[in-house]
Amino acid sequence: MRYQSTTGLAADQIEELVVRIWQIVQCRGKQPWPLTVGLYRAVVITLVYVRQNLNQAAVGDLFGLSQPTVSRIYRGILPLIGEALCLHIPDLKDAIRGRLVLVDGTDVPTGNRAGHEVNYSGKRRRAGLNIQIAADTDGDLLGISAPMRGSMHDRKAFDECGWEDRLSDTPTIADPAYPGTHAITPRKKPKGGELSTNDKSNNKTISSIRSAVERCIAHVKNWKILATGYRGRLAELPTIIRIIAALEFYRLGW
Structure with missing residues (x-):
């Protein structure tokens, strides 16, 4: 095998x-x-x-x-x-110490279930739970948050899971879905205008660095129970996410 x-x-x-x-x-x-x-x-x-x-x-x-x-x-x-x-599973504070942290959100699809409409994401057009992923610049996992409702925007999930406070003193890079946080995000094009040359260059640099967290999410979702549709009891899913996090940290040698 x-x-x-x-x-x-x-x-x-x-x-x-x-x-x-x-x-x-x-x-x-x-x-x-x-x-x-x-x-x-x-x-x-x-x-x-x-x-x-x-x-x-x-x-x-x-x-x-x-x-x-x-x-x-x-x-x-x-x-x-x-x-x-x-x-x-390391404590998040210990895992991020002395590092530049990359944050992004992803969903764990669950299928549409009666009585769980709050888990439906209009953006993704499917039901699931929202989890936040923290990675370093090498794409290695640093943390997986507690799951939030699938309908919750990444910005709100970042706050609700407690990461906004826990990462407040840590240099953090995220995508444009995290406005108003301390995280460094790409600058959006002004309405009716264009980005300056410096802003375009900075956005390119940020996107290049951020690609590492996307690789990290791909590795986490190689545990396909989190990627291709969870079929079990929804109440058990948060525990399963914690166990998969432990397996991924173990795989990485933490």
Whole structure:
């Protein structure tokens, strides 16, 4: 198996993760996944599921298991992955210290659901949750915010998730969707006018630097459960986002 592309983690990272989960389970004396499936296999199945966002029947076909068995594995193993990797999520203040921070928002599509119209984004023309991503100039992840309503503009989400205050003393670059914040953003063309040569040059420089956060978002969304349509219970999605954040930080070696 090509572990890095299929599961998101290198083979040695999976082995270390399995050891940590085994230690947690041994302390509790209860195995929360089917007894017929070994721990290593159960962890790989769960990683493939969240990395590729296949339906559970398809994952079952790949591993010679039934859909209910895949569901039990996923529900038993994913919380254990979150526990095993929780210390890999750095405090945002520590992660951004001494860095130029790049910020952008993205959505986690959920499909249109009855009673959740506030998650519908007119801009993206689909329902989802808005998350803010912080990256450094190399495109490495520094933080993923708590999810906000999908209908919320990036500027408001930046404030509501608490990042505007937490990043207030940190040099930050963002796109034009963050007006009125302390972040450096490209200058907009004045109505009926043109940008000066200096403004055009500055905008080009800002856009060049900002491309790193877009690469970071692309790496985060390689965990396709956050990219191609979340199908599970909406109440569980914020927890899943935190676990995916832990997996991505672990993948990066935090």
